[in-house]
Amino acid sequence: MAMNNGMRRMGQCPQEQISSRMQERCPMQMEMRDRKSVVKCVYETGFALVETMLYLDTHPEDREALAYFAKMKEQYKMCVERYNEICGPLRFTDVNDDNYWTWVMTPMPWEMEG
Amino acid sequence: MWSYEKRLEYPICIKQTNPTLAAMIISQYGGPDGEIGASMRYLSQRFAMPYREVASVLTDVGTEELNHLEMVSTMVHQLTRNLSMEQIKGTPFEAYYVDHTAGVWPQAAGGIPFTAVEFQSSGDVIADLFEDLAAEQKARKTYDNLLRLTDDSDVLEPLKFLRQREIVHFQRFGEALRIVQDKLDSKNFYAFNPAFDKGWKCNK
Numbered sequence: 001m002a003m004n005n006g007m008r009r010m011g012q013c014p015q016e017q018i019s020s021r022m023q024e025r026c027p028m029q030m031e032m033r034d035r036k037s038v039v040k041c042v043y044e045t046g047f048a049l050v051e052t053m054l055y056l057d058t059h060p061e062d063r064e065a066l067a068y069f070a071k072m073k074e075q076y077k078m079c080v081e082r083y084n085e086i087c088g089p090l091r092f093t094d095v096n097d098d099n100y101w102t103w104v105m106t107p108m109p110w111e112m113e114g
Numbered sequence: 115m116w117s118y119e120k121r122l123e124y125p126i127c128i129k130q131t132n133p134t135l136a137a138m139i140i141s142q143y144g145g146p147d148g149e150i151g152a153s154m155r156y157l158s159q160r161f162a163m164p165y166r167e168v169a170s171v172l173t174d175v176g177t178e179e180l181n182h183l184e185m186v187s188t189m190v191h192q193l194t195r196n197l198s199m200e201q202i203k204g205t206p207f208e209a210y211y212v213d214h215t216a217g218v219w220p221q222a223a224g225g226i227p228f229t230a231v232e233f234q235s236s237g238d239v240i241a242d243l244f245e246d247l248a249a250e251q252k253a254r255k256t257y258d259n260l261l262r263l264t265d266d267s268d269v270l271e272p273l274k275f276l277r278q279r280e281i282v283h284f285q286r287f288g289e290a291l292r293i294v295q296d297k298l299d300s301k302n303f304y305a306f307n308p309a310f311d312k313g314w315k316c317n318k
Contacts, residue, residue: 046121046123047123050123051282054171054174054175057170057171057286058286058289090119090120090121091117103120106120109184109188110187110192
């Protein structure tokens with residue numbers, strides 16, 4: 001069995017892989033900073049939504065929490081729209097391409113980092 | 115129904131492989147207090163939960179546990195990527211490798227395969243919620259034990275996130291139990307089982 005010898009670090013962090021792939025297929029050479037901030041926004045607002053949802057399940061009349069949920073939902077929606085433009089579809093219903101089923105083109109979550 | 119969002123709930127990027135640690139972390143995928151058991155427990159129990167707020171907690175926590183089992187599998191996968199035979203031989207990962215190579219399969223750290231016996235769906239509202247409270251604490255305990263096994267921050271950060279979620283879920287299940295008890299006979303919570311005994315009034 002042909003195997004490399006000794007300890008070997010993983011060649012490339014998944015994030016580096018995804019960013020190089022992204023540059024290959026991104027028509028407008030998005031800046032890394034822009035991509036990073038939109039991914040961070042999806043993670044943060046997405047988490048705020050999950051956390052608020054669970055809280056609201058047992059506190060359905062908490063108007064402060066309802067207002068926070070509405071605010072986060074709006075931000076999340078904006079971030080996801082930008083994410084779809086820069087990184088590809090987050091959900092299969094976000095696919096918006098006449099030429100290729102881009103759902104199968106973007107990395108799986110375990111390959112990447114946010 | 116469920117709809118897939120193509121991302122993790124919390125970002126994971128582990129640069130340094132570590133098959134020994136992977137063989138321990140796999141327990142939170144398919145072990146006695148792991149995420150598969152958690153998700154299947156809550157998603158199964160929902161059908162015997164007559165109160166909508168609490169059925170929503172079971173649905174939404176059960177769904178978040180699916181995110182968590184994806185995170186745990188991701189950690190196992192990244193810790194075992196591109197391994198050489200020298201890195202596998204003599205480690206606790208060696209026995210796992212014989213059957214599963216570097217694939218992800220649900221088992222406990224001690225090698226016991228996942229089984230539905232790890233959780234209960236009792237059809238009794240109070241019994242189920244007490245099991246859920248205990249399950250969250252047992253999962254928190256496993257994350258505490260895993261956190262003591264490494265100083266790799268790429269592994270520590272997602273483990274700390276997952277540990278914190280167990281505590282939040284415990285809180286929500288405590289509130290769910292209070293909601294249920296408020297709807298029962300305050301002199302005897304066990305006078306009837308609202309999910310089974312006939313004669314209880316529909317209470318939305």
